Amino acid sequence: MESMAKTIEKRIQREAHILCFGFPAQGHLSPILQFCKRLASKGVKVTLISTCTTSTTSKFIQTQASSIKVEFISDGTEEEKSKATSPEDYFERYKVCVSQSLSEFIEKQLNSECPPKFLVYDSIIPWIFDVAKSFGIDGAPFFTQPWAANSINYHFLQGRFKVPLEEPIVTLPSMPPLRVNDLPSYFDVNGTYPLSLDLLVNQFSNIEQPNWLFCNSFDKLEDEIVKWMASKYPVKNIGPSIPSMYFDKRLESDKAYGLSLFKPNTDTCMTWLDSKEIDSVVYVSFGSIAALEKEQMEEVAWGLKRSNSFFFWVVRESESEKLPSNFLEGTSEKCLVVSWCSQPEVLAHKSVGCFMTHCGWNSTLEALSFGVPMVAMPQLFDQTTNAKYVEDVWHVGVRVRMNEAKLVTREEIELCIKEVMEGERSKDFRRNSEKWKELAKEAVDEGGSSDKNIEEFVAKLLSS
Incomplete structure (x- = not known):
């Protein structure tokens, strides 16, 4: 046979x-x-x-x-x-x-x-x-x-x-x-x-x-x-x-x-995530192409710290020099910063409660498929449209707002993270995210x- x-x-x-x-x-x-x-x-x-x-x-x-x-x-x-x-x-x-x-x-x-x-x-x-x-x-x-x-x-x-x-x-x-x-x-x-x-x-x-x-x-x-x-x-x-x-x-x-054009450090990532409680970690990644200005990178860094959440941040080697001096030393108890990771494994981990993302389509679709609410911070291409749908159509997160200088401030980042992680709408975001997860699997x-x-x-x- x-x-x-x-x-x-x-x-x-x-x-x-x-x-x-x-x-x-x-x-x-x-x-x-x-x-x-x-x-x-x-x-x-x-x-x-x-x-x-x-x-x-x-x-x-x-x-x-x-x-x-x-x-x-x-x-x-x-x-x-x-x-x-x-x-x-x-x-x-x-x-x-x-x-x-x-x-x-x-x-x-x-x-x-x-x-x-x-x-x-x-x-x-x-x-x-x-x-x-x-x-x-x-x-x-x-x-x-x-x-x-x-x-x-x-x-x-x-x-x-x-x-x-x-x-x-x-x-x-x-x-x-x-x-x-x-x-x-x-x-x-x-x-x-x-x-x-x-x-x-x-x-x-x-x-x-x-x-x-x-x-x-x-x-x-x-x-x-x-x-x-x-x-x-x-x-x-x-x-x-x-x-x-x-x-x-x-x-x-x-x-x-x-396929990965970058080398992930999977063991380090999983060990760190395993040590955290369910839905307690903010995962942050802006993908393989987007490059933030140094001032914007600093605002993201201090916004993450101000949120008082554990955060897992992917910072490509080419971007690492934009981090504020002494930032890693001052936040080591609350964060893990890596140059690349296996994103599906991270998003599937029970400790990840929020994804701060550039809203590239692969990342957006992965977050929807794994049931992870999002803080949308679009940079280029279709990401702005994807962010619109994240907030206003699929109702699985919030989109950051820029100030008049086209900068997303640390205060705005803190506010958005707290809204998704613990705000009045956080349960709705999780419920909607679970719905899309089931429909993706179906x-x-x-x-x-x-x-x-x-x-x-x-x-x-x-x-x-």
């Missing part, structure tokens, strides 16, 4: 080989890697492609994600990259080099025993679709932002609103009224982020062509927006793309993403909305 099952699985793998292209950034690679694992668990062969070319990263991914194959292709030589005169020029060179190296990779795969039938690609590089189609391979984008942000990008591309805003409030289908600071940061009135605006809005430049639009979200989380988008396009949520051991446990030993579990979407995709692929 067992040998027959293996024979069937091998036959299926010969019939369906899926390529997935991940953009080489932490927040983009982690969710698509999890999607790859889910696809592989359905019996198809999956190859993850990226341009992270360091041998150490390659080895780590391959060790932690044995169910899939990982390949790296060239994004140009260091000499070629150094010739870029601007970010726009860099990404144009990236497009030229990756189009060529991906074409060469696909050509080799087409001559293999199990040629690819489909290519899933990061939505911020929509031109990958054209590369796939040139070889007769179908493709679909994978959105790493929520539909709230995606739909804003879509409506902007459709001309439904302009920047600078003509009115103080933007009204869009199936969304709450949005102020300018609720829109993604690349809609800045001063044109501060032109490259980001082009990259992220242009995700929808060929939206009419793919037969699937995958997204790292789940139906009930963004119910109204998903229904509106799905009435026009083939939207398929497959999230939350979070390690299986925290939810359905159907993917054996899947306790971590299997989505990825067997027969859930996200699981059904993956099953439908694989079945369609096998029948084509």
Whole structure:
């Protein structure tokens, strides 16, 4: 019986080989890697492609994600990259080099025993679709932002609103009224982020062509927006793309993403958290990209101290010099500061009662999925929109307010932490967070909305 099952699985793998292209950034690679694992668990062969070319990263991914194959292709030589005169020029060179190296990779795969039938690609590089189609391979984008942000990008591309805003409030289908600071940061009135605006809005430049639009979200989380988008396009949520051991446990030993561009100190983190009481710790992280100004870093530090809570703070090595002098010595009894950690393990720990976050989508979705209330302190990109939803739609936390100097003061940080940890609304935040946790688990579990979407995709692929 067992040998027959293996024979069937091998036959299926010969019939369906899926390529997935991940953009080489932490927040983009982690969710698509999890999607790859889910696809592989359905019996198809999956190859993850990226341009992270360091041998150490390659080895780590391959060790932690044995169910899939990982390949790296060239994004140009260091000499070629150094010739870029601007970010726009860099990404144009990236497009030229990756189009060529991906074409060469696909050509080799087409001559293999199990040629690819489909290519899933990061939505911020929509031109990958054209590369796939040139070889007769179908493709679909994978959105790493929520539909709230995606739909804003879509409506902007459709001309439904302009920047600078003509009115103080933007009204869009199936969304709450949005102020300018609720829109993604690349809609800045001063044109501060032109490259980001082009990259992220242009995700929808060929939206009419793919037969699937995958997204790292789940139906009930963004119910109204998903229904509106799905009435026009083939939207398929497959999230939350979070390690299986925290939810359905159907993917054996899947306790971590299997990729980290930074080295976590897991033992130290868990030992410290184990020594704290339930819901007593404020976990603080601003992700892998955001860089706070020194003055803002100091306000965060003193605000955390003033809250009088235990706090666990991830401060990347490149950011550590911004900490106030003698801060660590003066707070050592109340805090742990590390350069990186395994965030799912931390958020799943019983001692964590609040997450002070930049509201990157992976972090926001993880907090929702683990039932942890939030203090939202957005920095860039879709984070401002995510923070709006954290406070006003999902009701799982509060959003900090800046003063006239665009600074979040220590007093504001103290106030927000106390509001979430012990304020009048703290029980409501916890109750709502638990609700979203259960709905997230339901989505990825067997027969859930996200699981059904993956099953439908694989079945369609096998029948084509």
